[in-house]
Amino acid sequence: MPPPQSTPKDLRPIHRYITTHDEHGKAIISRTMPSVAPVKEINDGAVQFSLMYTNPRLPQLSKDADIAFYQNHLDNAPAITIPEGTVCRVCDFPPDYPAPMHRTVSLDFGVVLEGEVELVLDSGETQHLYRGDVVVQRGTNHAWRSVAPGGGWSRMLFVLQTSEAVQLASGETLVGDEGGIDRGEAE
Known part of the structure; x- marks a missing residue:
């Protein structure tokens, strides 16, 4: 499905604030980067990603x-997940655009920030999500679709933490499949 070129994005820019410490150990907001999160267009410009934060293993x-680890990923986009790490990202979905079905080897928390979103599972089950709804995604094959009233955009926040692969009762181990989702790599 081609991206909806005629539908204006009616969502405000995302700001992210990262705390750090001053030389006296007091908490401050880092001014290393601007607060407005950069946006990367993926899937031929249909979906927009804003990478909020990343960290390796136990945060250093x-x-x-x-x-510094996160700054590197702003220019060198990571996969959907980071081995043994955590990713926080915001994803803006255009009206009725069906995101590809995908599975990550991770425990994900998805929060609807704006609009309404439909969670689609590979079983055919769907769940309509409203602003503030949370999905705990546990390594299942899934997709997202904006179903905001009036054909508007929807926005979700995702926190992804790498996990062990899911092993079914049959002994089969499920593997990750990004389903053709690109990462918005720098050109």
Whole structure:
């Protein structure tokens, strides 16, 4: 499905604030990067990603190592998940655009921030989600679709933490499949 070129995006820019410490150990807002999160267009411009934060394994907060790790990913887009790490990202979905079915080897928390979204599972089951609804995504094959009233855009916040692969009762181990979702890599 081609991206909806004629539908204006009616969502405000996302701001993200990262805390750090001053030389006296007091909490402050890092000014290393602007507060407005950069937006990357993916899937031929149909969907827009804003990478909010990333960290390797146990976060290394001393000397702002985690902020440097995240800054690198702004220019070198990570996969949907980071091995043994955490990703926080915001995704803006255009009206009625069916995101590809995909599975990640991770525990994900998805929160509807704006609009309404339909969660589609590979079983055929769907769930209509409203602003503030949370999905705990546990390594299942799924897709998202904006179903905002009046054909508007929808926005979700995702926090993804790498997990062990799901092993079914049959002994089969489920593997990740990004379903053709691109990462919005820098050109």
